[in-house]
Amino acid sequence: MVVVAIVAILAVMAAPSYRDLIDRYRLRAATDDVVNVMSSARANAVKLDRDVNVSFGSTAAGWCVGANAALAPTAGNPAGAAGACDCTASSPACTVGGETLLVPPGKHANVGISGTTTALVFDGNLGLLRPVAEQIMNLSSPSGTYTARVTVRPLGQATVCVPSGSPSMAGVPSC
Numbered sequence: 001m002v003v004v005a006i007v008a009i010l011a012v013m014a015a016p017s018y019r020d021l022i023d024r025y026r027l028r029a030a031t032d033d034v035v036n037v038m039s040s041a042r043a044n045a046v047k048l049d050r051d052v053n054v055s056f057g058s059t060a061a062g063w064c065v066g067a068n069a070a071l072a073p074t075a076g077n078p079a080g081a082a083g084a085c086d087c088t089a090s091s092p093a094c095t096v097g098g099e100t101l102l103v104p105p106g107k108h109a110n111v112g113i114s115g116t117t118t119a120l121v122f123d124g125n126l127g128l129l130r131p132v133a134e135q136i137m138n139l140s141s142p143s144g145t146y147t148a149r150v151t152v153r154p155l156g157q158a159t160v161c162v163p164s165g166s167p168s169m170a171g172v173p174s175c
Contacts, residue, residue: 020145024169027141030108031148031160034065034137037101038120038150038158041067044096045122048072051130052096053082054120056113061106063113066094070124084119110142120152127156138163149175 037054045052050070057064066087073079085094087102094102115137121130129135135152147166152158161175162168 019143023141023143024146026108026111027139027146027148028169028172030103030111030113031139031150033103033108034113034139034150035158035160037065037067037103038152040101041096042122042127042156042158044069044101045124046127048097048124050079050124051082052122052124053084054122055084055087055094056116056118057086057088057105059088059105062109062111064088064092064103064105064107066092066102067096068094069096079124082121112140112144114138114140116152122156129154129156148172 041052041054044067048069050072052067052069054065054067057066064087066085068083068085070079070082085102086092087094088105092102092104094100116135120135122128123130129152132154134154137150137152139148139150140146145167146169147163148169149161149163150158151161160172162172163175168174
């Protein structure tokens, strides 16, 4: 009985730390997925020599991010513009280089996202961001305790940092 009581006390003491760990893990997973879409979209834009459009969406299930590449040029004509990816559709066609590039709605349902909600386009020549302006997205943990900022620079690089005023997270620098 003494051992069971000690284990129960330790479990009660560890519960808040465990919830905090799960909260940070969910935020980090969502942040990693958004950065992966941005980085893959930029790399494929340069690789395919075609523009790639990254679109954001929101449904009752949660937010989503998807990317579409412009169609391949035909008959000597230049490649067209990259169409937006409707990641909110029941079966979205978000493809870049023949592969699906999508964070589906509801995958990170408890993580909030704010900031850039318009489409971003990565230029097919150099991977530059259009419009040529820094784009910032803030993601917040399910409890709202933690925040991570994803910044996409005009040259196309996506970086993650913790804004001032938000608790730090291991492995993520401060903004």
